[in-house]
Amino acid sequence: MKNLSQFFGTTALLTASILFSGCGASNPTHSEEKIYGGTKVPAGQWPGTVAITSFLGMHCSGTAITPRIVITAGHCAGASIGSTYVYVGEGAIFGLVKGQYKATRVVASPLYAQAEEGWNDIAYILLDKPLDLPASAYIPVLTDEDEMKELLAVGATSHLVGFGNREDGGTGKKYEVDAKINSVNDNEVNIGGDGIDSCQGDSGGPAYGQLANGEWRVYGVVSRGGACGTGGLYGRMNANICWIQENSGQDLGLPKGYCDKT
Numbered sequence: 370m371k372n373l374s375q376f377f378g379t380t381a382l383l384t385a386s387i388l389f390s391g392c393g394a395s396n397p398t399h400s401e402e403k404i405y406g407g408t409k410v411p412a413g414q415w416p417g418t419v420a421i422t423s424f425l426g427m428h429c430s431g432t433a434i435t436p437r438i439v440i441t442a443g444h445c446a447g448a449s450i451g452s453t454y455v456y457v458g459e460g461a462i463f464g465l466v467k468g469q470y471k472a473t474r475v476v477a478s479p480l481y482a483q484a485e486e487g488w489n490d491i492a493y494i495l496l497d498k499p500l501d502l503p504a505s506a507y508i509p510v511l512t513d514e515d516e517m518k519e520l521l522a523v524g525a526t527s528h529l530v531g532f533g534n535r536e537d538g539g540t541g542k543k544y545e546v547d548a549k550i551n552s553v554n555d556n557e558v559n560i561g562g563d564g565i566d567s568c569q570g571d572s573g574g575p576a577y578g579q580l581a582n583g584e585w586r587v588y589g590v591v592s593r594g595g596a597c598g599t600g601g602l603y604g605r606m607n608a609n610i611c612w613i614q615e616n617s618g619q620d621l622g623l624p625k626g627y628c629d630k631t
Contacts, residue, residue: 404529405536405566405598407546412459417506417587418530418543418575420456420464421494423448427456427464427541430531430574432587434507436499438619440606441573442590443481446492450475455496460532464541464570471497476616478609487556490592491604492573493613508577510606511588512627517607520578520586521553527560527589527603528577533570534597540570551600556608558589562600567591576603 410418421429421441429445439455453475454468474495480486500506511517519525530545548561560576561567567574576589587606594601611628614621 404531404533404544404546404571405568406564407529407535407544410459410530410543410545415530415543415545416457416502417508419500420460420466420468420532421445421448421573422454422456422464422466422468423452426466427460427532427570429572430533430570430591431455431494432508432573432575432590433457433500433502434510434587435619435621436502436507437496438613438617438621439494439496440590440613441492441494442592442604443477443490443492444592445573446475446477448475453494455494455500457500457502458543460542462539462541464532466541470500473497474617478612480609487554487608488592488602489556489604489609491590491606491609491613493617495617495619507622508575508585508587510610510621510623511578511586512607512610512624516580516586517588519580520588521550521558523550523552525550525578527558528579529560529567529571529574529589529591530577531567531571531574531591533572533574534568536564536598548600556605557592558603558605560589560600560603561594562598564598566594566598566600568597 417433420427431439431441453472455470456468477492478489480489548565551559574591589603
């Protein structure tokens with residue numbers, strides 16, 4: 370997850386993302402993170418978890434929430450639009466793949482990295498053509514207040530999926546792990562620790578939660594944290610989802626009137 374871009378700039382970040390398995394999230398101490406302690410995702414599962422690629426290969430993860438819109442981290446949005454693609458699939462060793470879907474727009478939140486505004490490490494990618502995925506691939510964004518109370522409770526289980534670095538040194542393959550929520554505020558969720566985490570290359574990827582009725586929701590965007598395995602911070606999608614819908618001009622399938630009240 371950790372965000373190296375504030376140290377090295379966009380070009381160096383893209384290079385480092387391939388050498389070290391991508392842009393993980395990072396806090397003001399600019400450390401690193403990944404899918405640590407997890408297992409490989411079985412073929413065909415979590416198809417909505419995608420990779421963001423450039424001319425060097427994968428550099429971040431992301432979540433497809435509609436056939437045309439992918440959500441990722443704000444610190445993953447530095448590559449030029451002409452070289453930004455979205456990859457759908459199980460991944461490849463070292464992430465050396467080119468995405469099948471070209472970005473026509475890559476926009477980070479205007480509030481990104483403004484700590485007094487809650488950090489808002491989130492961006493959206495508008496694709497030139499719809500993703501060829503089944504409707505079941507698009508997990509609804511968590512917006513319901515009762516569901517938030519259930520899924521965003523301290524100690525609740527979060528399901529993390531991404532293509533980033535692993536504790537065995539591998540990277541570029543889609544992995545998953547369950548981690549516990551440590552704390553929650555209006556803009557972010559702190560998840561993981563004790564060897565269970567996300568890392569470089571997982572930046573921008575999702576944190577999912579499963580309701581008691583069996584349905585899934587997506588609510589987190591891998592942002593930043595400490596050393597891999599120690600846990601990190603995930604932006605809450607609902608904090609920026611109305612801005613994404615308005616700015617992109619795309620219908621994100623949000624509940625009727627949701628953005629009117631937020």
